[in-house]
Amino acid sequence: MNGDIMKSGRILIVDDEPANLKLLEKLLNAHGYLNIDPVMDAREVIGHYQALRPDLILLDINMPHLDGYQVMEQLKALNDPLMPPIVILTAQHEKSYLLRALAAGARDFITKPLDTLELLMRVRNLLDAQLAHRMMHDQKKVLEELVLARTEELRRTQLQVVQRLGKAAEYRDEETGGHILRMSHISALLARSIGWSDAECELMLNASPMHDIGKIGIPDAILLKPGKFEPHEWEIMKTHAAIGGRLLDGDDSDLLHMAKEIALTHHEKWDGSGYPGGLVGPDIPMSGRIAALADVFDALTSARPYKKAWQVEDAVKLIEENRGRHFDPMLVDIFLLKLPQILEIRNRFDETDA
Secondary structure (H helix, E strand, O other): OOHHHHOOOOEEEEOOOHHHHHHHHHHHHHOOOOOEEEEOOHHHHHHHHHHHOOOEEEEEOOOOOOOHHHHHHHHHHOOOOOOOOEEEEEOOOOHHHHHHHHHHOOOEEEEOOOOHHHHHHHHHHHHHHHHHHHHHHHHHHHHHHHHHHHHHHHHHHHHHHHHHHHHHHHHHOOOOHHHHHHHHHHHHHHHHHOOOOHHHHHHHHHHHHHOOHHHHHOOHHHHOOOOOOOHHHHHHHHOHHHHHHHHOOOOOOHHHHHHHHHHHHOOOOOOOOOOOOOOOHHHOOHHHHHHHHHHHHHHHOOOEOOEOOOOHHHHHHHHHHOEOOOEOHHHHHHHHHOHHHHHHHHHHOOOOOO
């Protein structure tokens, strides 16, 4: 490593003898080490450490108030991922002292009286290794930040694609932007109310607008028919759930996985009479059960060219009557409990604002 860079390393010296501190500081200064912080009171080490963030610590063992072992315990408790090497300065020659120091976290030791050449060589070698370690750590941090930024960029791009697909489905159907907003926010509220995490609720919010994406594949003559479907037309119309599942298949991201799940299962019914799979009860994914309830309530209470909006009381009554038939009984209970918040969402995203 470049000598100038190495000698810019920060060195913390801890010794209760002023003469020792002055000697060490003078010696290191004379050999180009100028970034030195001497500490005489061991109780002040942590404060100096946090202010300096040293690259090397020269630590005496026998000191009043706190000995070197206690200082190392305090330093270890900081859990610093870049803890600098500690060199013990001691007049003790017994093996037990040295082994205890090494076990406590010391990297090396120098016995007193100090040998100048030995001290300088150990300082140079340990600083060289620590500064190289710091450079690698900094590079890793930069790479991690770049990966996080790229991941967030990809997430935003993916979200935009999903949102635009939702708009494409809107343009082909009678559904409005207001319905999509209300339905997705009601879905997220129900998800949160059953204990889903913030991340899962955000997925629900962003995935549920895809529930009818499969209508892109339904012929206009059927999709836009103003009157009642003939039986064969209804069978074609029902295929939009499976079409939506296929459209969103093949991506392993959490967002598109949930979007596929919702598109495929939001017309399943608790009693097994739904489509396309005839799934029963708990076999229906929770995301599909939530989307089904939110979708039906908002569709009922919204005006369409072919129907008037139901009164909220009538829509709630229908949902109660279909508890355990169309809808998950537990979700219906949550829906009724959260009805004031659901109505607030309905008012917040009315058709005029949308």
